[in-house]
Amino acid sequence: MNHFPQAWGRPRDDIYGPYDSSHLHSSLPQSHTQSPAVTGTSVLGVKFKDGVVIAADNLASYGSLARFTDVKRLRTFAGTSVIGFGGDVSDMQYLDRLLQSLDIRENYSSHGHSLNAKNLHTYLAKIFYKRRSDFNPLWNNVLVAGLDDEGKPFLSQADLLGTTFSAPTLATGFGAHLAQPLLRRLVPHDEGSVKDVTREMAIDAVKECMKVLFYRDARSSDRYSIAVVTKEGEIEMKEDEKLEGQSWAFADMIRGYGTQVN
Amino acid sequence: MTSIGTGYDLSNSVFSPDGRNFQVEYAVKAVENGGTCIGIRCKEGVVLAVEKIIVSKLLKPGANKRIATVDRNVGIVTSGLLPDGRHLTSRARDEASSWRRTYKSPIPINALAGRLGGYVQAYTLYSSVRPFGVTAIMGGWDTEGELEVDGQVGTGPTSGGGGKINDHDIGEKISRGGPGLYMIEPSGQYWGYYGAATGKGRQAAKSELEKLDLASPTNNLTLNEAVKEAARIIYVAHEDSKDKEFELEMTWISHEGGPTKGRHEEVPKELFDAAVKAAKKAMPEYDDSDDEQGEEGGDQMQE
Amino acid sequence: MASLMSDTAAHSDALGYSFSKSIPNPTSHSSGPRQHSFYPYTDNGGSTLGITGSTFAILAGDTRSTSGYNINTRHAPKVFRIGADDPSSRIVLSVVGFAADGNALKERLDTIVKMYRYQHGKAMSVKACAQRLSTILYSKRFFPYYVHAILGGMDEDGKGALYSYDPVGSYEREQCRAAGAAASLIMPFLDNQVNYKNQHVPGSGEGHALQQRQVTDLSQDTVQGLVRDAFTSAVERHIEVGDGLQMMIITKEGVQEIFEPLKRD
Numbered sequence: 001m002n003h004f005p006q007a008w009g010r011p012r013d014d015i016y017g018p019y020d021s022s023h024l025h026s027s028l029p030q031s032h033t034q035s036p037a038v039t040g041t042s043v044l045g046v047k048f049k050d051g052v053v054i055a056a057d058n059l060a061s062y063g064s065l066a067r068f069t070d071v072k073r074l075r076t077f078a079g080t081s082v083i084g085f086g087g088d089v090s091d092m093q094y095l096d097r098l099l100q101s102l103d104i105r106e107n108y109s110s111h112g113h114s115l116n117a118k119n120l121h122t123y124l125a126k127i128f129y130k131r132r133s134d135f136n137p138l139w140n141n142v143l144v145a146g147l148d149d150e151g152k153p154f155l156s157q158a159d160l161l162g163t164t165f166s167a168p169t170l171a172t173g174f175g176a177h178l179a180q181p182l183l184r185r186l187v188p189h190d191e192g193s194v195k196d197v198t199r200e201m202a203i204d205a206v207k208e209c210m211k212v213l214f215y216r217d218a219r220s221s222d223r224y225s226i227a228v229v230t231k232e233g234e235i236e237m238k239e240d241e242k243l244e245g246q247s248w249a250f251a252d253m254i255r256g257y258g259t260q261v262n
Numbered sequence: 263m264t265s266i267g268t269g270y271d272l273s274n275s276v277f278s279p280d281g282r283n284f285q286v287e288y289a290v291k292a293v294e295n296g297g298t299c300i301g302i303r304c305k306e307g308v309v310l311a312v313e314k315i316i317v318s319k320l321l322k323p324g325a326n327k328r329i330a331t332v333d334r335n336v337g338i339v340t341s342g343l344l345p346d347g348r349h350l351t352s353r354a355r356d357e358a359s360s361w362r363r364t365y366k367s368p369i370p371i372n373a374l375a376g377r378l379g380g381y382v383q384a385y386t387l388y389s390s391v392r393p394f395g396v397t398a399i400m401g402g403w404d405t406e407g408e409l410e411v412d413g414q415v416g417t418g419p420t421s422g423g424g425g426k427i428n429d430h431d432i433g434e435k436i437s438r439g440g441p442g443l444y445m446i447e448p449s450g451q452y453w454g455y456y457g458a459a460t461g462k463g464r465q466a467a468k469s470e471l472e473k474l475d476l477a478s479p480t481n482n483l484t485l486n487e488a489v490k491e492a493a494r495i496i497y498v499a500h501e502d503s504k505d506k507e508f509e510l511e512m513t514w515i516s517h518e519g520g521p522t523k524g525r526h527e528e529v530p531k532e533l534f535d536a537a538v539k540a541a542k543k544a545m546p547e548y549d550d551s552d553d554e555q556g557e558e559g560g561d562q563m564q565e
Numbered sequence: 566m567a568s569l570m571s572d573t574a575a576h577s578d579a580l581g582y583s584f585s586k587s588i589p590n591p592t593s594h595s596s597g598p599r600q601h602s603f604y605p606y607t608d609n610g611g612s613t614l615g616i617t618g619s620t621f622a623i624l625a626g627d628t629r630s631t632s633g634y635n636i637n638t639r640h641a642p643k644v645f646r647i648g649a650d651d652p653s654s655r656i657v658l659s660v661v662g663f664a665a666d667g668n669a670l671k672e673r674l675d676t677i678v679k680m681y682r683y684q685h686g687k688a689m690s691v692k693a694c695a696q697r698l699s700t701i702l703y704s705k706r707f708f709p710y711y712v713h714a715i716l717g718g719m720d721e722d723g724k725g726a727l728y729s730y731d732p733v734g735s736y737e738r739e740q741c742r743a744a745g746a747a748a749s750l751i752m753p754f755l756d757n758q759v760n761y762k763n764q765h766v767p768g769s770g771e772g773h774a775l776q777q778r779q780v781t782d783l784s785q786d787t788v789q790g791l792v793r794d795a796f797t798s799a800v801e802r803h804i805e806v807g808d809g810l811q812m813m814i815i816t817k818e819g820v821q822e823i824f825e826p827l828k829r830d
Contacts, residue, residue, distance in 0.1 A: 060415065068415065068416060070415075070416040070417055071415040071416055072415055072416070073415075089415060092413075092415070093413035093414075093415065094413070096412070096413040097362075097366070097412045097413045100412060100413075101359060101362065104333055104334055104358075104359070105355075107331055107334060108330065108331055108355065
């Protein structure tokens with residue numbers, strides 16, 4: 001008996017011949033997207049007492065190549081909501097067009113906009129879930145910022161599997177690891193703390209996190225977009241911001257990987 | 263004119279010996295009794311207005327809209343058989359969205375007019391169908407800004423290969439977009455207009471429109487003035503059937519820098535009321551009871 | 566794990582076993598096109614539990630939602646009222662596992678229960694709803710809803726009812742059930758405290774002669790206490806459980822929802 005548990009009970013090649021694994025690689029009748037191509041990285045969102053702040057950088061990467069550097073990943077819908085897209089850019093464009101056509105149809109009746117951010121989020125989540133159930137996913141991770149049915153600030157996430165959740169601070173991708181812990185300092189009591197967060201606090205926290213992400217996320221850029229949605233339903237969108245107050249002094253100290261081995 | 267008894271008026275696909283399609287002419291008759299619709303095209307945009315005869319006191323004022331939005335930047339109003347008008351509007355919406363699916367950009371007004379003209383004309387060709395009993399007035403604004411591609415993510419290069427052409431590159435003002443006003447008739451004939459009118463009061467409306475001298479290159483009618491003229495013209499055109507009460511409905515489309523930002527929208531209540539007030543003032547028989555009438559105008563717009 | 570696999574693969578070649586070929590392992594194939602195949606499921610952690618008494622049923626769940634080591638949100642309820650537009654409805658569903666499937670399942674059952682009410686003019690019984698839930702789950706036998714569902718309500722005799730399900734619709738009516746990430750921690754506790762398993766009458770004998778402690782009817786307060794204890798304990802020992810406790814208490818009077826804090830570490 002050999003001492004590799006993984007080998008126990010397996011047929012030995014010298015007796016039974018090598019395993020014929022050809023059936024494992026048989027081609028499927030129809031193939032769908034199995035991986036994203038041109039991608040955007042993290043999206044950040046924070047609720048404050050009168051609205052929501054949302055931000056994403058302007059980079060679209062092709063693998064490790066910084067392929068497009070002026071990509072607008074924050075998109076406004078129905079004049080009162082902003083969606084921040086992470087993940088595949090072509091799927092983002094598809095969803096953009098889909099939501100635009102929805103908005104056009106919504107406007108046929110003359111009683112004004114009726115789709116709020118909550119409605120959009122539900123709609124998007126259902127599309128994501130349908131597509132994952134068809135094994136033809138839309139490779140995105142999105143944040144939806146705006147207002148809910150009662151006109152209160154709304155922030156929610158949806159991803160390629162159709163998973164949804166909502167919190168006073170949200171971050172997708174790398175931001176879930178790096179930014180979310182920093183953003184949560186703003187809201188020690190979750191939803192109960194939102195009333196104590198001002199617009200300036202939220203914006204500053206988001207900007208700081210964008211900087212942290214730029215320091216550590218190799219697929220990020222220092223050009224970013226930031227939008228503020230307020231209770232009045234107004235959107236203040238800035239699409240060509242540059243990170244301020246960068247300091248790479250810390251980089252000097254880093255040892256253990258890269259060119260400095262110790 | 264009369265075709266009674268000749269047999270040439272019974273089928274769509276049959277010409278009369280003198281080259282007429284009587285079915286189409288009967289369709290025009292259906293339009294001639296419809297509520298007056300007008301469109302005014304000026305430099306800053308387009309105004310559409312319709313005279314809605316109140317056929318029953320039980321109808322909710324301000325409900326049952328007659329001017330429809332197509333895509334975001336086009337409005338259509340029809341006179342004649344209303345269900346035919348709704349179907350035509352629905353077709354226009356389908357055309358606009360299919361254009362977007364193909365070209366990833368909004369349909370130009372002239373292209374939409376062409377599509378609708380072709381569609382209406384097809385209903386004059388076959389014995390199995392009847393022509394549309396409507397004349398449609400379609401107004402819109404093609405953006406004067408850079409044409410966006412639906413879902414575009416960047417702004418593209420500002421100069422160099424693939425860069426943008428600016429006014430100073432060619433030494434003259436680049437002309438993009440602008441207002442569009444078309445009228446599509448039951449025959450499928452469609453023409454572009456400065457001012458268009460159809461329905462019962464079209465003759466009076468047309469002569470009023472002509473007075474505005476819209477075709478003149480020096481014409482400087484503003485959009486706000488156009489709204490007031492439109493309201494007044496509907497009131498003038500209503501003169502011949504003033505035994506019937508009516509409701510006024512008005513929409514407009516301004517340029518991107520204007521009040522509607524290139525979109526087709528209802529004329530806001532304030533401006534609407536002012537236009538109605540001015541229209542009544544211009545009409546001798548309304549003039550004496552200004553205030554009361556003004557209030558009535560307010561009621562008309564509520565949903 | 567992957568590196569461990571590829572190491573053994575190298576060894577096994579020498580031994581004459583077809584590891585590298587029989588275990589599809591993308592990381593060990595450095596050449597050729599790499600397929601990042603799409604996996605339609607994820608685990609959002611969390612735990613649920615249900616206990617019935619003679620006049621009530623309690624369904625509870627924590628409110629944490631996770632992705633790996635990340636906390637998505639501290640407030641994502643897993644226990645839902647079904648057919649709640651009808652005030653006479655006494656049905657509650659808890660779902661734990663893949664949250665997107667859980668939501669889809671909840672909405673589907675909710676729609677069915679509402680349609681039943683509209684079409685038949687009476688509320689669906691829990692028994693019928695339980696059977697229907699099973700058929701819904703089984704209808705996706707070959708692409709399952711990746712959830713452990715627990716359905717609670719009041720039965721036709723006015724007693725608390727509880728049904729627990731596996732992902733493909735196998736179900737059973739039970740006294741109590743824990744599901745989800747900390748099910749293996751909570752269930753033994755429930756066995757002991759609700760059904761008095763491994764509790765004996767002192768001095769009743771030795772070995773097999775030992776008498777089982779007689780199961781008693783538990784009061785609502787006792788059960789609520791058990792739920793609280795179960796979750797505070799689970800929170801200590803499982804990283805995917807915490808943040809908040811949601812309880813739905815179903816009685817003939819109605820359905821009461823309670824939120825309480827849990828540890829957030």
